[in-house]
Amino acid sequence: MNERYSRQILFPGIGPEGQEKLLQARVLLVGCGALGASHAEMLARAGVGRLRIVDRDFVEYSNLQRQTLFKEADAENRIPKAEAAKQRIGEINSGIEIEAIVADVNNSNVESLIEGCDIVLDGTDNFMVRYLLNDACVKHDKPWVYGAAVSSYGTTMTVIPGQTSCLRCVFNEMPNAGSSPTCDTAGVIMPIISSISSIQIAETLKFLVGDAAAMHGSLIQIDVWQNDWRKIKLGPPNPDCPTCGRREFEFLDAESTEFSAVLCGRDAVQIAPPRPTQIDFARFAAKIANIHDVKRNEYIVRFTVEGKEITVFRDGRAIIKGTDDVSTARSLYARFVGS
Numbered sequence: 001m002n003e004r005y006s007r008q009i010l011f012p013g014i015g016p017e018g019q020e021k022l023l024q025a026r027v028l029l030v031g032c033g034a035l036g037a038s039h040a041e042m043l044a045r046a047g048v049g050r051l052r053i054v055d056r057d058f059v060e061y062s063n064l065q066r067q068t069l070f071k072e073a074d075a076e077n078r079i080p081k082a083e084a085a086k087q088r089i090g091e092i093n094s095g096i097e098i099e100a101i102v103a104d105v106n107n108s109n110v111e112s113l114i115e116g117c118d119i120v121l122d123g124t125d126n127f128m129v130r131y132l133l134n135d136a137c138v139k140h141d142k143p144w145v146y147g148a149a150v151s152s153y154g155t156t157m158t159v160i161p162g163q164t165s166c167l168r169c170v171f172n173e174m175p176n177a178g179s180s181p182t183c184d185t186a187g188v189i190m191p192i193i194s195s196i197s198s199i200q201i202a203e204t205l206k207f208l209v210g211d212a213a214a215m216h217g218s219l220i221q222i223d224v225w226q227n228d229w230r231k232i233k234l235g236p237p238n239p240d241c242p243t244c245g246r247r248e249f250e251f252l253d254a255e256s257t258e259f260s261a262v263l264c265g266r267d268a269v270q271i272a273p274p275r276p277t278q279i280d281f282a283r284f285a286a287k288i289a290n291i292h293d294v295k296r297n298e299y300i301v302r303f304t305v306e307g308k309e310i311t312v313f314r315d316g317r318a319i320i321k322g323t324d325d326v327s328t329a330r331s332l333y334a335r336f337v338g339s
């Protein structure tokens with residue numbers, strides 16, 4: 001163990017006590033795409049003892065350019081990202097505990113996901129989940145590290161509830177759907193992923209070893225193509241902030257969760273079951289036996305009908321590829337998966 005982490009232990013900011021704290025820590029990784037895969041690899045190599053990785057999607061060929069943990073075989077077999085990450089990380093460091101959770105993060109599960117974790121890392125690609133994470137983390141006094149990267153630019157900040165501004169202190173209103181560029185519409189290059197994820201992980205390590213004074217306390221914005229680096233100092237929590245000032249958790253307390261979501265720029269729609277469920281793949285495969293070319297592994301069942309590729313997960317969700325129309329996707333879901 002000492003040899004494995006020797007270079008990190010030599011680093012005065014960590015040392016032997018810091019390493020011991022890292023080995024005892026538990027981190028929640030929300031999203032395991034480009035940022036998340038990078039987070040997972042760095043934390044595993046650093047010897048952070050317990051990682052809980054949540055992601056709703058499966059690996060595709062277009063991910064391989066920047067999502068460092070994944071291989072061609074993962075894309076070929078549509079392996080869920082959380083499971084593919086767990087396999088790869090287990091090969092990198094067999095001495096840590098990895099939980100892979102294939103699920104959509106929403107207001108019905110976010111509080112149980114953060115429970116027991118020391119800090120939460122944002123590796124998602126959408127603001128809805130970030131505002132939800134901000135609600136849950138402020139409510140439960142859990143630090144979280146916001147990170148976003150698209151094209152050649154990215155942003156990060158660390159929220160320590162009660163001590164720093166929260167996401168909503170800085171960005172009061174969530175951007176309107178469709179108004180912000182995404183990796184699927186504007187593209188993205190790997191160097192900005194590595195830059196933002198590295199700052200996020202440095203913050204996480206500082207927090208876990210207890211070196212709060214070293215944390216940057218800022219909103220950092222970087223553009224690696226335009227060579228623009230900005231650091232805006234964050235103030236204390238804003239008493240008028242609806243989330244951390246008035247403690248109104250409107251994303252967490254929303255009446256209903258949205259059962260369908262257009263996966264922006266991907267020509268795909270996700271449909272979630274209205275109630276929590278578990279699909280018995282053997283029975284399901286029998287039900288769709290008259291469809292040709294059904295592919296199945298332990299995580300997903302995939303088939304094509306009417307030119308749309310339908311991938312069904314064990315938790316009852318389906319991603320319907322080949323349409324961005326929610327009603328078309330809902331109708332295919334109702335016909336072939338069931339309500």
Ligand SMILES: [Zn+2]
Pocket residue numbers: 165166167168169170237238241242243244245
């Ligand atoms: Zn706030």
